[in-house]
Amino acid sequence: MDTKLINIKYSMWTKTVAVIMIWICFVGIFLSGIYLMKNDEIITSNNYYETNNYIREFSRMIHNSVEYHLKLKNEENIKASDLDSEEAILADQLNRYETIVERIGDAVNFRYYIHNPTTGEIFTNLKSDETIALLKKQSTFVQIGKTISEYRTLYYADDIIKMLSDSNHMVYAAVIEPLKEGDVFYQGYRAYWEIKDNIFYIFIVLIISLILLIISSIYLVIVAGRREKDGDIVLTFVDKIHTDVQTLFVLIAAFISLVLLSRIIDHTYISTFILIAAAIILSVDAFIGITYILSIVRQIKTKQVLKNTLLIKLFNFIKELLYICFNGKLFKASLILALLGYGAANVVISFFFLSTLRQGGVIFLFSSFLLLAFNIAIVYFCVKSLMSLTYIMETTKEISMGNINYNLDNKEITITFQGLAQDIQRIQQGLKRAVEEAVKVERMKADLITNVSHDLKTPLTSIVSYVDLLKNEKLNNEKVNGYINILEEKSERLKKLIEDLLEASKASSGNIAVHTEKVDLHELIMQACGEYEGKIKNTSLDIRMNDTDKKIAVRADGKHMWRIVENLISNALKYSMANSRVYINIFINEPYGVVTIKNVSEVSLDISPEQLTERFVRGDESRSTEGSGLGLSIAQSLTHIQGGRFKIEIDGDLFKVTVEMPLWRDM
Numbered sequence: 118m119d120t121k122l123i124n125i126k127y128s129m130w131t132k133t134v135a136v137i138m139i140w141i142c143f144v145g146i147f148l149s150g151i152y153l154m155k156n157d158e159i160i161t162s163n164n165y166y167e168t169n170n171y172i173r174e175f176s177r178m179i180h181n182s183v184e185y186h187l188k189l190k191n192e193e194n195i196k197a198s199d200l201d202s203e204e205a206i207l208a209d210q211l212n213r214y215e216t217i218v219e220r221i222g223d224a225v226n227f228r229y230y231i232h233n234p235t236t237g238e239i240f241t242n243l244k245s246d247e248t249i250a251l252l253k254k255q256s257t258f259v260q261i262g263k264t265i266s267e268y269r270t271l272y273y274a275d276d277i278i279k280m281l282s283d284s285n286h287m288v289y290a291a292v293i294e295p296l297k298e299g300d301v302f303y304q305g306y307r308a309y310w311e312i313k314d315n316i317f318y319i320f321i322v323l324i325i326s327l328i329l330l331i332i333s334s335i336y337l338v339i340v341a342g343r344r345e346k347d348g349d350i351v352l353t354f355v356d357k358i359h360t361d362v363q364t365l366f367v368l369i370a371a372f373i374s375l376v377l378l379s380r381i382i383d384h385t386y387i388s389t390f391i392l393i394a395a396a397i398i399l400s401v402d403a404f405i406g407i408t409y410i411l412s413i414v415r416q417i418k419t420k421q422v423l424k425n426t427l428l429i430k431l432f433n434f435i436k437e438l439l440y441i442c443f444n445g446k447l448f449k450a451s452l453i454l455a456l457l458g459y460g461a462a463n464v465v466i467s468f469f470f471l472s473t474l475r476q477g478g479v480i481f482l483f484s485s486f487l488l489l490a491f492n493i494a495i496v497y498f499c500v501k502s503l504m505s506l507t508y509i510m511e512t513t514k515e516i517s518m519g520n521i522n523y524n525l526d527n528k529e530i531t532i533t534f535q536g537l538a539q540d541i542q543r544i545q546q547g548l549k550r551a552v553e554e555a556v557k558v559e560r561m562k563a564d565l566i567t568n569v570s571h572d573l574k575t576p577l578t579s580i581v582s583y584v585d586l587l588k589n590e591k592l593n594n595e596k597v598n599g600y601i602n603i604l605e606e607k608s609e610r611l612k613k614l615i616e617d618l619l620e621a622s623k624a625s626s627g628n629i630a631v632h633t634e635k636v637d638l639h640e641l642i643m644q645a646c647g648e649y650e651g652k653i654k655n656t657s658l659d660i661r662m663n664d665t666d667k668k669i670a671v672r673a674d675g676k677h678m679w680r681i682v683e684n685l686i687s688n689a690l691k692y693s694m695a696n697s698r699v700y701i702n703i704f705i706n707e708p709y710g711v712v713t714i715k716n717v718s719e720v721s722l723d724i725s726p727e728q729l730t731e732r733f734v735r736g737d738e739s740r741s742t743e744g745s746g747l748g749l750s751i752a753q754s755l756t757h758i759q760g761g762r763f764k765i766e767i768d769g770d771l772f773k774v775t776v777e778m779p780l781w782r783d784m
Contacts, residue, residue, distance in 0.1 A: 131340075132337065132340060135333040135336050135337050136333075136337070136404075136407055138329055138330075138333045139330055139333045139334060139337070139403065139407055140400060140403045140404065140407070141326075142326040142327070142329045142330035142333070143326075143330060143399060143402075143403040143406075144396055144399045144400055144403060145322055145323070145326040146323060146326045146327060146330065147378075147395070147399045148392065148395060148396065148399070149319050149320075149322050149323040149326070150323070151378075151395065152319055153316070153319060153320075153323075156312050156316070158170075159309060159312050159313060159316070160316055165305065165306045165309040165310070166256060166257055166292075168305075168309065170305050170309075171302070171305060172271065172272065173272055174301050174302060174305065175227070175257065175259075175271070175290075175292060175302075176271040176272035176273050176274075177272070177273070178220070178221070178224060178227045178229075178290070179229065179259065179261070179271065179273075179277060179288065179290045180272075180273040180276060180277055181217045181220055181221060182221060182229045182231065182240075182242075182288070182290070183231065183261075183277055183280050183281065183288060184217060184280065185214075185217045185218065185221060186231055186240040187231070187280055187281070187284065187286060188280055189210070189213070189214045189217065191214075192211060192214065195207070195210050195211060195214060221242065223299075223300055224242065224300055225297050225298070225299035225300040225302075225303065226292050226293050226296050226297055226299075226300055226302045226303060227242075227290070227291075227292055227293075227300070227302065228241075228242060228243055228247065228251070228252055228290065228291055228292075228293055229241060229242060229288065229289065229290040230243060230249050230252060230288075230289040230290070231286055231287070231288050231289075232286065232287050232289070233284060233285050233286045233287075234285060234287070235285045236285075238286075249289055251291075251293070252289050252290065252291040253289070253291075255291035255292065255293060255294060256294065257291050257292045257294075258289070258290070258291040259271065259288075259289075259290050259291065260287065260288070260289055261277060261278070261281065261287070261288040261289075261290075262281065262286075262287045262288070263278065263281070263282070334410075337407075337411060337414075338410075338411075338414050341411045341414040341415050341418070342414070342415040342418055342419075350415055350418045350419050352415055352416075352419065353412070353415075355408055355412045356412050356415055356416055356425070357425075358412075359425055359426060359427035359430075360413070360416065360422055360423075360425045360426045360427075361426050361427050361428055362427055363409055363412060363413075364409075366405075367405060367406070367409045370401070370402065370405050371402065374398050374399075374401070374402050377394075377398055378395060378398060378399075462491065463491070463492070467488060498531070501531050502531045504529075505529065505530045505531045505538075508525075508529055508530065509525070509530070509537060509538055509541060512525045512541060513541060516541070516544070516545055516548070521545055521548045521549050521552060522549070523545075525538060525541060525542055525545070527539075527542075580604070580608050581605075581608050581609075584601060584604050584605050584608055587601050587604075588601055588605070629677075629755075629758065631674050631677065631758055631759055632674050632676075633672050633673060633674055633759070634672075634673070634674070634675055635670050635671075635672070635781045636670065636671050636672075636673045636674075636675050636678050636778075636781075637668075637669070637670055638669040638670070638671050638703055638710045638712060638778070639667045639668070639669055639703055641675075641678055641679065641682055642662070642682060642701060642703060642712065644679075645679070645682045645683055645686055646660065646662070646686070646701075648683075649686055649687070649690065652690055653690065656690060656693075656695070657695045657696045658689075658690065658693055658695075658696075658697060658698070658699055658716075659697070659698045659699070660698075660699050660701065661698050661699065661700050661701070662700075662701045662702075662703075663700070663701070663702040663703065663704075669703060669704075669705055669710040669780075670710070670780065670781035671709075671710040671778035671779060671780055671781055672760075672778070672779045672780070672781045672782075673759050673761070673778050673779075674759055677755045677758075677759060678755075678759075678778070680751065680752075680755060681751075681752045681755050681756060681776060682712070684748035684749070684751055684752045685712075685714050685748075685749075685752055685774055685776070686714070687748060688748045688749060688774075689714055689716045692716070692718055692719055692720070692772070693716040693717060693718070693719060694716075694717045694718065694719040694770070695719065697716065697717045698716075698717075699714065699715070699716045700713075700714070700715040700716070701713070701714050702715075705780065706777065707780070708779060708780050709761070709762070709777035709778060709779060709780060710777070710778050710779075710780050711775060711776070711777050712775070712776045713773060713774065713775045713776075714773070714774050715771065715772065715773045716771075716772055717770050717771055717772070718770045718771075718772050721770060722767050722769075722770060722772060724767075726764075726765035726766060726767055749765070749774070752774075752776070756776055756778070759778065760778075760779055761776060761777055761778040761779065762775075762776075762777040763775070763776055763777075764777075
């Protein structure tokens, strides 16, 4: 049952019924509105005698009575008073006289009494049994002399008083109630009450039509574009017309309809033909409006209202054209064309301005405004473009200084430099990805080294322990004792390597505590040389120290500084050429205390200084020495975390390392 109701809800027949309902209700609402608007006076009045229709007819009858008796009088009087008039004017006067006589003669309910107290002259249409007292009893009684009294303002009042100004006549007039059949007053009275009785039903029709119109419209909006529940929106051929073109067409149709309907409403009496014409116009408007609104609803549901706008498409086309023109190889040519176009437009506007200079007035003001507005707009565009270029240059500078996360907002960039801004953003994104990959790789290296080092320490501890146990056993086999000594030596070396790995990982990641203090650089070097005195004697190296300045205090962590110096001296002893010299210099280079160690390498240094500070890299590619390749890397990392500078220089086989630490300043 529910499925059947859903199918009915989205069926074409139901939608057609809703459209017809909207059409009928729309026409009904407008025709009801026209009817109520044409009869608004009857709606607001309490009785027929308050309406303008009655007052107009009553005023006309009074005017006709006064004109007939005091001005026209009879045909002979008209001919006698208009001897000098043209025949056409005289004919008009006679025709008017006949019309007034006929109108007064046909009056059934209108009574008047014109009296001249001075001469006793009386003109009236009162019957034999009627008196002036009867007139005064009526609610519509009016008395006119030099002024109007006993009644509200009448039409033609000034003309009536003017005709009475040359005499002492007094006019008394009224419509006798109740009205009798036979004249315009009775017809107006009947029409008034017929309309009064119809108004209630017209209001009912108006309210019902409005309710049905709202319900049908809501239904169509909900089901518009769908043929089943939750189905895809199906567009029609109307939806392919540009939205703004549709809107313009609807506005033109609405304007034409308003003009035609206003002429229809202006008619005093609305005939059947006029109602049919109005219904046809409203029907056309209804179908145009329904088609337009449903098309907009379908486009809103598919989110293509703006995309289907002709102006938006033209704007995007111009924007794309400008982007192509100001991007890449076409930039210079486009810039030249833009400058030429600006010059040509300025010449044309200036010529127009000069041609209107003498004329003055509105045209001159318009040309002045046009010239000023055009140049202000161009200056504004140029300033915005220069600001965009400045913004791009600032962004480029920030990126070059390492701030790759600096935000370049395209909303601040004009179309002229959009291409350049997008290129810089692509470079920025590439740098971000490269840095992220590099950081990721370094983090993985550090994690790998740390994890492997920890995993190696456990079995290595067991190996060292068992080697110690074997040494304590009394083994009378020299060969076995030799093996044990080799195991002890290699395990110690492995232990040292693992410790170096952990230290290198911590130092490179910055995950190491630094406690700065005053460190005597000369004393530190002397102490390190003393520690390595035995190893130095076992080599054929000659250590030369330049220590003329023996009071160099630096701000550093003593433990880390010792490790740096130890690694550098150990590196020199391992890799220096036999029977060569090692130079150690200590001096001040504001604001640093400097230590340099120079030696001649035993092997050829076919490697860059940067590679030597990488982990597990040694100048001895054959790995015939005992080094782990971590000494220089650890020294560099420890130097950096203390705020110092570390530098390696290679000149042929000459190796030089420089360590600079901030000097100690007494507070």
